[in-house]
Amino acid sequence: MPWNQLTFITNAEVAEELSDLLHDYGAVAVTLKEGGADEIFEPPVGETPLWQDTKVVGLFELDQNIAATIALLKENLGATPFPAYKESRVEDQDWERAWLADFKPMKFGRNLWIVPSEFEPEDHSAVNIFLDPGLAFGTGTHPTTALCLAWLDEHKTDGQEVIDYGCGSGVLAIAAAKLGAKSISAVDIDPQALVATDSNAEKNKVPGNIKSYLPEDFPKKAADLLLANILANPLMDLAEHFTELLKDKGQIVLSGILEEQAEDVLAVYQVYYDMQPAEVLNGWVMLRGTKRQALVF
DSSP states (O other): EEEEEEEEEEEEEHHHHHHHHHHHHTTTEEEEEEEEEEOOOOOOOOOOOOOOEEEEEEEOTTOOOOOHHHHHHHHHHHOSSSOOOEEEEOOOHHHHHHHHHHHEEEEEEEEEEEOOTTTTOTTTTTTEEEEOOOOOOOOOOOOHHHHHHHHHHHHOOOEEEEEEEEEEEEEHHHHHHHOOOOEEEOOOOOOHHHOOOOOOOOHTTTTEEEEEEEEGGOOOEEEOOOOOOOOOOOHHHTHHHHTTTTTEEEEEEEEEEGGHHHHHHHHHTTTTTEOOOOOOTTTTTEEEEEEEESOOO
């Protein structure tokens, strides 16, 4: 079955909001790719690739009213001027292969790689996560995911109980499993994300370590580490709930935050956590902290 595809060229600050709106207005899949002319290959150790521009690609069913979708985006996207875009029609196989063609092995930190299935690992002794784009995205190409992966590479998860809240493709859950976590709970509001997480866990031979849940089905249990790569407003709304899910001195890692939103998110989490300085990548922020002891709710 053919699909309608909208492709936008924008910057990192606009890309996440645009991605969310495309989902809201009927996209069955959205991905973020390099949009600039300068392709970046393997980065130096300890660094993460940066893109000068970001290409946001939304896939729609053929009966989608694209003109109406563009009108809604122009009305609700907080970006001036409106990003350049083009509309095209693609076949099922064509759009999957097109995205895979731009998806190369990527290194995070010193020893963590995301490897598409069509590639051989460049370092067989490294921690290699085998992952392809799909209907639930999260492949390390966006700065929010890249920040979390680099943090995991540095801090490890040996023997820990971990929650990946807003798991998407399951990339952070799988990274935690491969870095030694005892058990991982992957939580997402989208059932498709849970399907993708389970499939990717199977592909990476860690299905027994990862259990996936919708939020309403997730049993409350205290974890050592909670990862949440979602968006600033949900992060603020969920702060108290997240704190209830962590052991005393448990660690929290938050991403999906624009640089200008960081102070607001930090203010909410400082009530419950000893927070560390923000890490910033290409306009996006990761916050992390340690839960204080003996908090009563």
